[in-house]
Amino acid sequence: MSESLDLRLALAETELENPVLPYLRQDRIPHIWCPGCGIGSVVTSFAEAVRRSKLDRDKIAVVSGIGCTGRVAGYVDFDSMHTTHGRAIPVATGLHLANPDLKVVVFSGDGDLTGIGGNHFIHAARRNMNLTVICVNNFTYGMTGGQVTPTTPSGANASTTPYGNYEYPFSLPFLADAAGATYIARWTSLHSRNVTQSIEEALKHKGFSFVEVISPCTTLYLRRNRLGDGVDTLQYYQDNSILKHGADTRETAIDFQGKMLVGKFVERQKPTYLDAVNATCAKLIGDDYQLYGKTPPEKEAEKKAAAKGKKKAAK
Template identity: 55%
Template sequence: MSNAVMEPGTLVQEPEAHNPVEPFLRMERIPHIWCPGCGIGTTVNCFARALMNAGLNTDKVAVVSGIGCSGRVAGYVNLDSFHTTHGRAIPFATGLKLANPELTVVVYSGDGDLASIGGNHLIHAARRNLDIKVICVNNLVYAMTGGQTAATTPVSSTTATSPYGTFEPTLNLPQLLEAAGATYIARWTTYHVKQLEKAMTEALKHKGFSFVEVLSPCPTLFQRRNHLGDGLATMKFYKEHSQTKHGASTADTGLTKEGDIVVGKFVVKEREEYIEGMTRHFTEHLGRPFEFKVRTC
């Protein structure tokens, strides 16, 4: 800019700035619905960067969501996207992947959707080691419906349906997933954006059932009711209370309301992927190569 004196109020034309993740988003649908301080948008930013890092042809990437705040992710990503029913994103993704194994299929949803109502499907997809990538945004409550208790809500938390505090034991997702047979399991928080981006990149490249849990604040419904401050305070909490332990025993990754959070890459295993296993099995049975001809339309 020149040193010429400008009239007060003159509009300075700056070149339009673009965020590098914009091509991965449906910008016409922004602003999004998520609350100030919510971490879901942060996870989407990491996901877009992971897509860039993984170097995938994004025409061949599909995102499947269930219902809930995180279930809205499908609507904002500039990919083939499916907003399915509550808890059933994984079985929908199973059909999508089996009919066209060329697709990279990502399930992006919340803890209530994936681990409570959809818990059975989570277990069985991990057991099969089908090559789908599950990103579970864990905000510790059912947020979309007003902050009710979830299977993931830490003990002694106040929620809309537990006004006197929760007393049910809390589901430890990495442990559940490891027991069920997932071959990639990591957990980070929305404070750990670089680590999260890296974990998502690894999950996209991993052959087999991959599970990335992301702890994310719900300042409106969880933090507020539990006097845990706003989104920023939660970031500070994540920073101060996270302990990175790669390869940690998933028996030790349980979450409590105000205790430390074990983060890191817990499980990376090689195990025959479902479609590979099916192909090998039927090739042996048929005495000739089994060829997928599921797409007849």
């Protein structure tokens, strides 16, 4: 009798528990994000993606720069670094190269990632550095009060373009593609399940994987552009997102309140930075070279393959 009651209580507790909670530093909640902001739903998707991926969460490190999205590193319960403005990718590069067993994830906003940090973004993509980069793109610098960013659509209003943005924005999937990223997807914060799936794929992808999530900034971008509240924006996302997997990234530009292509645009394989380092050094140095950053099973497999090759040659 009491046993079944315990079971029921345990079940009730399980049902009540938010599945994301174990992935958050609960002693850091409440967070600083505004009502209607999309960052939280991306974090939820990330947590769910990690859960589904079955990766060892203690071998995942989360790095972010400065800004609203930059705060993600402080709320998620992983090894995490909250770095300087724009420099999340270099820090992630350092973590990854110094310990290739880590899966390093960068959380960054559009201003942090492609404004002050744009140089690092294109170079990490060019090197096919084995990192996962998640960009919450809300078209504005939120934490500093709604200034124009490299992704703000032409014509949109920002605090530093009070008469409308006269610059041409970046299309981030196109930028990432041109720079050499090997996994590229875009969704909006409405597409929670797709975001989850893409992040899971990105985590398992070997190479530079990039997931862009278009997301509302209710307090600044929406208000300043008279676009209503968070719900209105989700409606806009629903009405204007066009699913096109494998789309040519040249077609992914976003006009002010225009149509947006979403989907998985790019997925290809090519040697990562460390693969290339190892291949070059092994060729040059020969047997003395110790492969850098291969996991023990990988090294074991390579040894076996090499031994097999030798045997075959001997026969």
